[in-house]
Amino acid sequence: MKPSLWPDAIDHLLAKSVQHGGETLAAHTWQVLCRLADLYRLRPQLAGESRLWHCLYWAVFLHDFGKAAHGFQRRLRGGPAWPHRHEVLSLAFVAAVAHGFSAAEQRWLVAAIVSHHRDEPEIAQTYPLGLRNDPLVELCNEVDAETAGLLAEWLATCANPWREQLGLATVAEAIAPQPVTINAKRVRYWLQVYHDWVAELEYDHAARLPGILLRGLITTADHMASAYVQRVPPPISETWPALAQRLVPAGQQVYEHQRRSGAIGGQSALLMAPTGSGKTEAALYWALGDGCCPPARIFYALPYQASMNAMYDRLRRSFGDQAVGLQHGRAAQALYARFREGEEWSAAAARRVQWEKNLNILHARPLKVLSPYQLLKALFQLRGFEAMLADYAHAAFIFDEIHAYEPERLALITGLMRYLREQFAARFFVMSATFPQIIRDRLDEALGETAFISATPDIFARFRRHRLHLRDGELTDPATISEIVAQVRNGQQVLVCANTVARVQELRDKLAQAGLGSEQLIVIHSRFTYGDRNRLEQAIRERCASEASQRPPLALIATQVVEVSLDIDLDTVYSDPAPLEALLQRFGRANRRGAKGICPVYVFRQPNDGQGVYGRDRDPARAGHIVRVTLAELERHNGAIIDEAATNEWLDRIYADPVLEQQWTEAYRRMAQQVDLIISGLRPFQSDEQREDDFERMFDGVDVVPHCFERAYVERLVEEQFIEANNYLVSISKQRFAILRSQGKLRPAEETGKRRVWVVQLPYDERNGLSFSDIVIDPDWS
Known part of the structure; x- marks a missing residue:
């Protein structure tokens, strides 16, 4: 007008x-x-x-x-x-x-x-x-x-x-x-x-x-x-009691830790509560408060793409499509899959995806689900960083499952938190099922005066839902495979959680050979094409979610991608040994609401070296040390019902191990010093291309096209269907990329124009994803 x-x-x-x-x-x-x-x-x-x-x-x-x-x-x-x-x-x-x-x-x-x-x-x-x-x-x-x-x-x-x-x-x-x-x-x-x-x-x-x-x-x-954005959407100004009335099912009450979260006003807070006890709702209540001073923006940060996609779906149901954005490295693929679910014409869906991406870049969604690494772009002084930082002013940040980050990445995140709190009046809500003191001390340093909210003893007691069983041998042993098959045939939904993609693929093949059909097996990890990954996430939502109308028996075989914020509720868990925080998250995907009594969860004693995923160290004798210390702590509780109120004490004993404490503290301190230097050099009007290289080094992924999809990929590019083309890409580690290239198993894709995309000469199928001949693999980072 x-x-x-x-x-x-x-x-x-x-x-x-x-x-x-x-x-x-x-x-x-x-x-x-x-x-x-x-x-x-x-x-x-x-x-x-x-x-x-x-x-x-x-x-x-x-x-x-x-x-x-x-x-x-x-x-x-x-x-x-x-x-x-x-x-x-x-x-x-x-x-x-x-x-x-x-x-x-x-x-x-x-x-x-x-x-x-x-x-x-x-x-x-x-x-x-x-x-x-x-x-x-x-x-x-x-x-x-x-x-x-x-x-x-x-x-x-x-x-x-x-x-x-x-x-x-x-x-x-x-x-x-x-x-x-x-x-x-x-x-x-x-x-x-x-x-x-x-x-x-x-x-x-x-x-x-x-x-x-x-x-x-x-x-x-x-x-x-x-971009012809006609209006900057206002902040979400609903009060937390009004939101609770919408979200809490009839007959249920708001938990005390949720009530306290909504009532603390504009203060930053840490929340410790069992998985499945409504931490997400508590975080939203905190962000909205009494509605008198709504935050300019709400950012919900998660570590894995699968959990980001799931949270995006969950928040859209609560606040509507126009209020919620999704931003991570493969958000376009996730959005395209969702828009096509509504039988939207592919070209129209692609245009809608591009518009959504533009709105995220323009900071036009009041609530955004994203990776912390999207937030960290601002610290690295990439082009447009001033607009990113201005968008963070007076915003509310929710960090879910802070345990998932290695000490170096945690140092980056806490450095960003401190900078945004001090300079941009941002506030933070950090939540986890556990808060070991070594992490809580760093968060207190970053956030200043912070409220600590814990679920009440009766909530922790109510969520005593798992009995721990340590098993000799490995998850892949024949007896274990037979046991899992029997569980599924008995009508159970079983989570089988391995530390590496190669072990997930091995487990899937062994379970299939032992008699489970393809309809009884779902595999999820990072080495599927982005199109298959979205298809699998949808299948998991439909068949394993807490509110799923039908719950067919199956085995869900997964890496770390299931650990965070996936609202799934299986019957039991079989897991590789891993750090305690990761194990507790895996357990939380079974008997999520505690409605099934006490369910068994199984952790194997071997292999106890971290498998190249946890606790890397130049000294081979110290590699995987965190896994061995965790197993020693678990021995004290073998056969017992897990008291989640006591798991913080378990973690404090684990991190008190001299070797582990030194490893963790040194890694954190080195990165924290670098973050201080980065922040001290942050100046407006000057983006820094060299720091863009530093930022890219944070990510260990390189996209490749499995050779079986090369023709389809090129055809989509020629037709300028770029989102559809990207559905054929798989991410592999830079180390793996270098090895494959040296072995002659990579070559440039044909007729890709300006795009430099590599074709990998390795087998791929929709059941197992991209297969390598050995089992050394890096973790499933987004």
């Missing part, structure tokens, strides 16, 4: 190319201002940042004035490329309003205008000092006196009324614009103000925050307007 005052005289000036709709300069500026007003309403607390919104309003009004240049207008109408930067030319109009700002605020105003597309080093390189023929002279000659006069009239007649119509008059002061002359020297002056401020940020740490917020908010508003 247009404002009452409109600059009809400049409706011939475009902001977008004809092929992209030909939006006028005035219309685009109005839309950016509308989105800025939405962002202000989303985070009114930022008004305390000394005139931040005042600077942003006037910066947005002026930010695209440079698009009036003749060369830029010709380009928008299909003419030749234009070698200049329009945002630099916009600085020619700063003098019209500069008197409405202090000297410090003028730096903010200029920085917001000139940085909304390009980093400072690129601007400096394009318009360097000291050239005989200053390129700014040519740039300023691109706006004639008549055009400059029309822009000045627009500024004088519309800028002040528009701020009132947008509801920004209380934070953006009125300014009476003064006449200006387009002058290269004045543009150079304002450019130098900008460059000098960016240089000062190297040692002026206090000034970095407003710089981050300025650039982050103006680019977010600009990108939303360019």
Whole structure:
């Protein structure tokens, strides 16, 4: 909707190319201002940042004035490329309003205008000092006196009324614009103000925050307007009791730890409660509170893609499609599978997926399910990091099952937590079935004053649902295979959890050979194609979920991907030895609600070396040490009902082992020191491509195409069906990739254009996924 005052005289000036709709300069500026007003309403607390919104309003009004240049207008109408930067030319109009700002605020105003597309080093390189023929002279000659006069009239007649119509008059002061002359020297002056401020940020740490917020908010508003987002969704403002009334089944009560979570207000908190006792609901109650101060955004972080996908489905049922986003490395595949479930036409589903991805990039969902590594991008100063950090301001973060992260990754996460708490007023809810003191101490350091909420003794007693049995030998032994088959034939749903993909494949084959049919076996791990992975996740949801209407007998054979936030409820568990936190999560997938009495769970004593998954160490004698220490602790409780209230004491004894404590502490400290260096170097207006390499090294996956799918993959690429093409990809570790390449088992895919994709010459089938000849494998990280 247009404002009452409109600059009809400049409706011939475009902001977008004809092929992209030909939006006028005035219309685009109005839309950016509308989105800025939405962002202000989303985070009114930022008004305390000394005139931040005042600077942003006037910066947005002026930010695209440079698009009036003749060369830029010709380009928008299909003419030749234009070698200049329009945002630099916009600085020619700063003098019209500069008197409405202090000297410090003028730096903010200029920085917001000139940085909304390009980093400072690129601007400096394009318009360097000291050239005989200053390129700014040519740039300023691109706006004639008549055009400059029309822009000045627009500024004088519309800028002040528009701020009132947008509801920004209380934070953006009125300014009476003064006449200006387009002058290269004045543009150079304002450019130098900008460059000098960016240089000062190297040692002026206090000034970095407003710089981050300025650039982050103006680019977010600009990108939303360019994407034709008509409104920034408001935060979820429901009260926790109202949500509880919707979520809690009739006849059930809200648990005390859930009630306390909803009542603690704006404080960060740690929650320890048994798996299946409503931790997710407790976290949502905490985030919403009494509804009077809803968080600007809610981020729900999980470690595995399967658990992220499942949580996305769960939250969509609670809050609706428009409120919840999904963001991880393969979110497009997960979303496409869900949209196609509704029999949506494939091209329409693909367009919807792209729109969802855009909305996530534009920070336009009030509740987002994502990987912590998506959050960590901001620390690595990747392009657009200021917009990411601005989106984290006054947000509520939920970290589920913090136990799942190795000490190095935990150090990265806690470093991010501390930075966001101190600089962006973010708050955190961290939950797990267990909180060993060694982890709790680090969380307390990161989060400051934190409430600790624990389920009440009667809840822990109610969730005494498993009896521990340690078994000699291995999970793959013939007697165990026969026992699992008998369990399934007796109508049971059995979780068989192995530490490596190779063992999962071995177990699946042995169970099939022992007589279980394909309909009685579900396998899930990281080495399926993304398309098959989504199909398997759906099958697990339909057949093993707590609320599943039909529960056919089966064996679910899985790696660590089942440990976190999958709302499945099987009857018993057979597991490889693993760290206690992982085992407790595996147990929690059986008898989840405690409605089946006491169910047996079985852990095998061999192999006790961690299998290359847990407790890596250069000293072979110490590799897998955490598994051996865990088994020693479990011996004390063999045959007993597991008291989840006591498992924290088990963990504290495990981590008190001198070797393990030293391993854990040294790994955490090394990464924590690196995180401190990363944060100390975080400056606005300068993304860092070298740090992008550092970020990519955090991930151990390389996508390959099994040779049986090469033709189908290439055909999808040729047809530009990119999401469908990606369904044929499998992720393998970089180490495995290097080995296979050295053995000649990898070659580039044919006819993939610009895509560099490798075909792997290994067997693949929809039952077991991609198969290797040996069993050394890295963990199932997302």
